Amino acid sequence: MRIDLHTHSRASDGTQSPAEVMRAAADAGLDVVALTDHDTSQGWAEAAEAAAEVGIDLVPGIEISTVYEGRGVHLLAYLPDPADPELLTALGRVLDGRNSRVPAILQRLREAGVHLTVDDVRRVASGTPATGRPHVADALVALGVVADRAEAFERFLNPGRPGYASRHAESLIEMIPRVVAAGGVPVIAHPWGRSARRVLTESAFADLRDLGLAGIEVDHEDHDPATRSALRGIAANLGFVVTGSSDYHGTGKVDHDLGCNTTAPEELARIRELAHLARAGR
Numbered sequence: 001m002r003i004d005l006h007t008h009s010r011a012s013d014g015t016q017s018p019a020e021v022m023r024a025a026a027d028a029g030l031d032v033v034a035l036t037d038h039d040t041s042q043g044w045a046e047a048a049e050a051a052a053e054v055g056i057d058l059v060p061g062i063e064i065s066t067v068y069e070g071r072g073v074h075l076l077a078y079l080p081d082p083a084d085p086e087l088l089t090a091l092g093r094v095l096d097g098r099n100s101r102v103p104a105i106l107q108r109l110r111e112a113g114v115h116l117t118v119d120d121v122r123r124v125a126s127g128t129p130a131t132g133r134p135h136v137a138d139a140l141v142a143l144g145v146v147a148d149r150a151e152a153f154e155r156f157l158n159p160g161r162p163g164y165a166s167r168h169a170e171s172l173i174e175m176i177p178r179v180v181a182a183g184g185v186p187v188i189a190h191p192w193g194r195s196a197r198r199v200l201t202e203s204a205f206a207d208l209r210d211l212g213l214a215g216i217e218v219d220h221e222d223h224d225p226a227t228r229s230a231l232r233g234i235a236a237n238l239g240f241v242v243t244g245s246s247d248y249h250g251t252g253k254v255d256h257d258l259g260c261n262t263t264a265p266e267e268l269a270r271i272r273e274l275a276h277l278a279r280a281g282r
């Protein structure tokens with residue numbers, strides 16, 4: 001059984017519709033796939049319909065933008081109730097922050113001599129509720145300013161570059177229990193793939209476990225073999241679920257092909273069991 005627990009569609013910053021992601025997952029020989037768009041469950045219904053058609057199992061999820069000790073941390077929430085009022089309110093704050101970030105980025109780009117309008121960004125964002133830096137990057141590509149998303153981030157959009165603007169993210173410490181209260185299972189995405197490596201120490205993970213953190217994504221392309229083995233050790237010490245996934249974005253992110261990393265069936269079974277317990281405890 002091949003299980004990939006982290007993918008994106010056009011409901012956030014992927015390049016395919018939710019149905020296309022499900023068909024691509026079936027073509028890639030996956031049996032189970034999670035759709036985990038940033039800060040929204042908007043793609044779930046379309047994905048569920050397509051998954052049923054192609055005979056794969058969909059795990060609905062959301063990758064939530066949070067902050068811990070001043071660093072950005074992505075939190076995967078599996079199987080939460082998407083209508084949970086507190087979760088919806090928190091996600092609404094994140095989406096508002098994402099959308100209001102775009103004008104701030106465009107202002108800074110203008111000051112750097114690059115003229116891009118909100119409409120240029122909207123044109124490449126095709127109806128997502130969460131416009132953000134990847135869409136600004138796509139607009140820069142569409143206008144021929146840069147060759148691809150990677151160049152857009154390196155030259156303009158990463159921290160320290162002329163088009164960077166920070167934005168609102170929810171507190172990780174508050175979001176973990178909120179996901180559990182919504183019947184979901186919280187797992188930290190690529191914990192040592194980004195800037196948060198220094199703050200997400202083993203003792204920090206232990207504190208987060210006490211708040212309800214259930215697992216960590218160990219097998220991710222941002223982690224080299226040494227990083228994976230260190231994280232696997234921490235997961236074993238703390239009793240965490242261990243996941244692996246592609247973080248697929250269609251053509252929006254290279255070297256993240258569907259199924260390039262996978263999750264063991266017994267780990268998925270633990271996630272389902274924890275979701276069952278979280279729902280029962282509501």
Ligand SMILES: [Zn+2]
Binds near residue numbers: 074190
């Ligand atoms: Zn992420």
Ligand SMILES: [Zn+2]
Binds near residue numbers: 006007008063189247
């Ligand atoms: Zn992701």
